[in-house]
Amino acid sequence: MNVPLKRITFILLLWLVLPAVRAQSVEETELIGEGNDGNCSTPVHRFELYDEKGVRIRANDKKPQPFSIEKTCGKCHDYQKIAKGWHFNGHDPEVESGRSGQPWVLMDSKTRTQIPITSRKWQGAYPPEQLGITPWAFLKTFYSHFPGGSYGQMDAQDPDEAIRQEISGKYEINCLACHHNSPQEDQSLAALQSARQNYRWIPTASSGKGVVEGVALSLDDYFDPAVDEGIKVTYNQGVLDKDDMAFFDIALPANERCYFCHSNRDLRVDENSEWTQDQDVHLQSGLNCIDCHRNGDDHMMTRGMETQGSGKSLTCEGCHLGNAADLSESNRLGAPNPRHLGIPTIHFEKLTCTACHSGTVPEDTAGRWKTSRMHKTGLHGKHNLDIAQPHLYAPVLMKGADGKIGPYKMFWPAFWGILADDKVTPMAPANVLKKAAKILEADVQKEDDWRPLTEEQIRNVLLALKKDDVGAVYIAGGKLYQLDAEDKIISTEHKAAQPYAWPLAHDVRPANQSLGVRNCKDCHTVDSPFFFGKVGVDTPVKAAGGTAYMEMVQLQGIDRLYMWVFNFTFVFRPFLKVIALASCALIGIVVLAYVLKATAAISNACAEEDK
């Protein structure tokens, strides 16, 4: 090869490679919302709006389209990276699940079903696909407190669902639900739009930037959004300025934003007395949720778990205990060191911090609670719901997967399933109804929110299911019901019937309201709620004798007799202290007396020798 040819080849290669290198570097630096240049101020978010096709939205558009979060926010932020964040990766079973959390709960009153649903590998919960729940059905069922992304952006596989998805659009991650600092941001309205299946219109409506009129749910399958007048968007006056730019008050999420999906209510507290209750002591002290539950660009927020890798110091221990090895990890956020005066250290091995410090103070019977996600609270208007089930119990002091006793929220699963290899696979309620709708009469009067079920009914349903589904069982109230060889109903205990529970971390009480702050008898008495508090066994199966209860000690993996005897010994604790201190005083006096006597004898002996 001669020199000109080499040169031409080199230039040609350079010409081919350079644009690629340049494009890559442009791509890397293009997303101005990524990374951090060290400036701590919040950037002003004045930007262009784009619809889901990437077309810019302008003030004088004749038929304005709803703005797309992916296309608009994605201009500066890595949407795909955020989509893998903790709030949006619930559909992905490959993601590290972490400790058990609050699942979605599929309720069906006709089949007496309440079953925890999640794709995360949480003990006692079932993936939606096992119950025949498609992503589209998931969205329809759990629409109200859904952050977008995940199931909301998965392509519908079923042709009928695909048609509806074409009309409704996809439920993109709604960044504004958390980050829009405007008081106009309305998650209740987002839930309403979601109930109407106006998925692609949700951010436009809930942000208060525009008004959305129309209901996708009521539109015909043949509706063509490109041609037909179906859902109308009107941007509010001044949302788009003369440059067709929109301003959004974007900030780190405020506590109020978190609360929409992460609120709890103890039903023992009358709704008119809520004002008498205190918030979490950390919030009262001026902290925000995100001070501990932080995340980077990947939105993998720290959950405050001691076992979690990143952000390990953002835990109770991380902030409240010193770290001699790393000063920067010591007493973060100015957290005070606990004194724990008179608390034997075994408590820290056997109990979580929250056992003594979190939730409401344990009472004789665990209370019933509501959570915003499970009971769809916080919806104001026509779509307000007063959902009573699942009956959630808290604080239940039980042993967790980490081997420590802590406060939990729990409910009793109830569902029909197939037992094979000692493993229960749940059946979709619709499949049960197909075969046993008549037996599971729906118009029966409710008792304690359940439509009651007799053992005879269970037997008949199992007989009906038996024809096609060998090994059909019913799970409820901690029991597994099945037919024996003679088709008689029998009930046994089974792992699948165990209550589904997840840790209760908040609200944290002030130190002076912690268990043990008064004395040992806060917990160590023969009738202390901590060990002997009762938890209702919730079931539609009505047995003679009324509601059944179980004691917390049964959920703590501790022998009841032992715990009772151990707690009983605390009656004698004052005597032990008195006897031991008096004995020590006596021994001390005797020793001291003879030491003095010996001193005198030595002194005398020396004096005699001198003589």
Place this chain on the structure above:
Amino acid sequence: MFRWAAIISFGVIFAGLLLHHLLFPCGYKPRFSPGSLIRKKVHLFILLFPEQKLSLPGKIRKFIFLLGLLSFVVLLLTGFTPLMLGSRLAGYWLIIHATFAPVFIGCTALLALLGAGQYRFNKEDLETVGLGCTSSKIDGCRLTDIGIGAKAGFWLLLILSLPVTLTMVLSMFPLFGTHYQELFYHLHRWCGLVFAWIAIVELYILIRMGILEDTKKKSHQF
């Protein structure tokens, strides 16, 4: 570490006492005949009972000693058995341990009050330490030799019983935080271990003293 320290130290102590007993036997001959072994056991058992000649205070002291001894054995077993088995003092072991602890310390205090005079050091002890013993020998053992050991053991046990007890009792009051709770816990364990060593040796000495005294009496009778 503590577990192995306990296992090894108890092994060493029991082996040492056995070796000592074999090298420096006292009281009976021949040592290994079946009759001798049975007789020894019966004798040890009888030592547990109050002697008929004892006065009322003597009987009370003996009773307190036996109760304290029983409590000590229970505390030793409940305190170290779980440890030897690789677990920790918890559950029913802990309940029994805590039940017998006040009995033991109460007995120790009463024994201190009633027995301190008997166990005080005197001129003879000083001679034993400094000038050699002048008292009579029985089967190669000198009563005063072991007597001074018993006295030293008595006072050491009394002194050690204070940290053993106080480390647990004070930790029950809302006075000390986690650091001191940890410290007290470890002090209790180590002081308890040293207490157990000395108590075992003390018991061995007392038994030998009892046997020697009996033998001495019998030799005077015949």
